Amino acid sequence: MNIFDIYLDKIIKIVIEQNKKGVLKLPEKLDSINVDIPPKQFDSDISTNAPMVLAKINEIKPIELANKFIELIKKEDSNISNIEVARPGFINIKFNENFWNEFLKNIINSDKIYGSNQNTKKYKYLVEFVSANPTGPLHVGHCRGAILGDVISNILKFNNHEVVKEYYVNDYGNQIVSFTKSVYLRIREILYNEKFPNDNPDLYPGDYIIEIANNIIKENKELDFLTFESVCDKLTKLSVDHSLNFVKSNLINLGIEHDNFVSESDIIYNKGVEEVVELLKSRNFVYEGKIDPPKSENNSKWVERNQLLFKSSVFGDDKDRALQKSDKTWTYFAGDAAYHNNKINRKFDTLINILGADHAGYIKRITAVVEALSRNKNKIKCKVSQLVKLIKDGKPFKMSKRKGDYITVEDLINEVGKDATRFIMLNRSSDVELDFDFTKVKEQSKDNPLYYVQYCYARICSVFRHVNININDTINIKNFNFKYSSDEIKILKKISEWPKCIEISSNKLEPHRIPVYLYDLASEFHSYWNLGKEKEELRFISKDKKISDKKIVFLKSISTVIKSGMKIIGVDTPEKM
Incomplete structure (x- = not known):
């Protein structure tokens, strides 16, 4: 029982009836009329802005129109104990005990669905979240976005929408080559006592690489590791699979299970990039041209070259974006365009992307390419999950970093548990940075x-x-x-x-x-x-x-x-x- 929707319907009905009688003019749409929670200083239960919305078109002061509305609303409803006008033209309504008795009866009789919108049109959503590179354990930065995406999915499901939770596995590119090489060198260290080059910045440190290497040796005794080239393809798949199993385990411990894991390499090997580029070309959204150097680059070293560009600026982006470099290799953005074309082809009504703070600048280009591909400006919604600061006793808190140079989701759950992690990560808007206070989260008080x-x-x-x-x-x-x-x-x-x-x-x-x-x-x-x-x-x-x-x-x-x-x-x- 949504009392706000019930009374919005009643007020809209009154408005339409008055219009039919010729005593009230209406705008084209009545969407701006709402019934809401009144400010705390008013002793009332609901409030409507209907007079404020309708005053201008009727050339009357909102407060005068509100006074006319009062009698009409009271006449239609025996559950109102008091109704009054609040300047500049809001109507505040207070209910009697009969109303609250019926309200409670409704909750008791429909307890499992109370709060959900059973009347809304049902839609099909794809929520993509986490999508961390499969090159190591999830860290605290991933944790907030993971919980954000999971709970958004749960809210939509509560309202009876169809929701698919998806993880995009970035298992293609230079970082995967470096990751696989790191596993290979750890295997060589274990089997042949060859020292792992810890000073190489292109390799992945951390005990988790050793754990993956040991697991691969144990489970694949038929493989030899004499050269990297001879085992590269097989080892890449094994390494990514093991790393992804760690990720899935972390997520399950956090109370999260994805429905789909979509592989970037599968999309690329199945010519997904070529397909999306041809589609964009057919719609005249691709051309050859030059772009300005990235702001982080030293301009003196930048060489202008012709690249294949997407007309991202047509859709509100700051500039056009490269799909293919001058050496004919595809950009990261081209792969992302292919993945989003894959999403669109699966006929979801709305795509939702949960992005980390470091990807906030990526939103305009993604929304641009989705609009170009779907011909729908509102097809995709992006939410950014801002940074998390760990605090203990009022100071930055650093836990042990067994798995590398960052604090993992596993470390966090071991310290405070799944429930505290989820509740506190959600307790503030994802748009702002969050202080995760370890002292307060363990207190048995209202501060926790x-x-x-x-x-x-x-x-x-x-x-x-x-x-x-x-x-x-x-x-x-x-x-x-x-x-x-x-x-x-x-x-x-x-x-x-x-x-x-x-x-x-x-x-x-x-x-x-x-x-x-x-x-x-x-x-x-x-x-x-x-x-x-x-x-x-x-x-x-x-x-x-x-x-x-x-x-x-x-x-x-x-x-x-x-x-x-x-x-x-x-x-x-x-x-x-």
């Missing part, structure tokens, strides 16, 4: 948002256990005729905001809104719980060890939202703490 939310759920479970009710059972209560205190109404209002939270999180691809909302709901609950320490009548369990139907329904509705939200963000809700 994960603990605070989980403790809310555990407290509710403890009440249900005390009266022998299973928290997971269906609640069968017929008579919903309860009276509510102002503190209880505050919690009911917060529960009513859950569908709005899901809606905005989905539309804006901003999953951080969910843990923030859950923390706010938990705060309201804990405040109410603490009132029972001072007033016996506010306690959930009475002196005679009983609980009222109202308290059962009240607690069940809170637990429903907490459990639903935590499931979406991939975090457990323990029944005991």
